[in-house]
Amino acid sequence: MCTTVALLGFLMVQLNAFTMPLPSSNPTRSSSTLLHMAGLKPAAMPLMDAGKAFARSGEFVVDLCSQMDLYGGALSQAGASIRNSGDSIAQAAASCRFKTGLELVCDEFRESGTCLIEATLKLKQAVKEAKIDENDELARLLGMSS
Numbered sequence: 001m002c003t004t005v006a007l008l009g010f011l012m013v014q015l016n017a018f019t020m021p022l023p024s025s026n027p028t029r030s031s032s033t034l035l036h037m038a039g040l041k042p043a044a045m046p047l048m049d050a051g052k053a054f055a056r057s058g059e060f061v062v063d064l065c066s067q068m069d070l071y072g073g074a075l076s077q078a079g080a081s082i083r084n085s086g087d088s089i090a091q092a093a094a095s096c097r098f099k100t101g102l103e104l105v106c107d108e109f110r111e112s113g114t115c116l117i118e119a120t121l122k123l124k125q126a127v128k129e130a131k132i133d134e135n136d137e138l139a140r141l142l143g144m145s146s
Contacts, residue, residue: 048090
């Protein structure tokens with residue numbers, strides 16, 4: 001979970017760099033117009049790396065659940081949602097390569113955010129499941145992120 005938070009922070013810093021106004025002779029242009037004019041290609045590689053890292057983090061959680069014999073529970077579902085979030089970020093990165101990709105990129109980020117919200121809810125549910133299973137250590141570790 002800490003990896004996910006760190007990656008999200010990295011992603012926000014990377015995106016902030018591409019929404020800053022560019023030097024222009026016309027100061028009345030909006031930052032979104034400048035973003036469109038500048039293109040999204042420079043964001044493609046950092047976003048692809050971030051998407052892959054999110055997806056790997058989610059896969060790690062799912063694999064860990066299999067090893068702990070918790071597959072199919074809320075924690076496993078949270079891992080799947082984190083993986084799906086990473087896939088959406090990677091898809092946004094692919095769309096950055098096209099001049100017309102701005103709307104696609106925004107849509108993929110919305111989908112990624114939705115997946116992360118779902119993962120958060122599943123992690124809260126996983127804490128409850130761990131308490132029911134009397135796995136106090138897992139409940140404590142998962143509860144630290146709440």
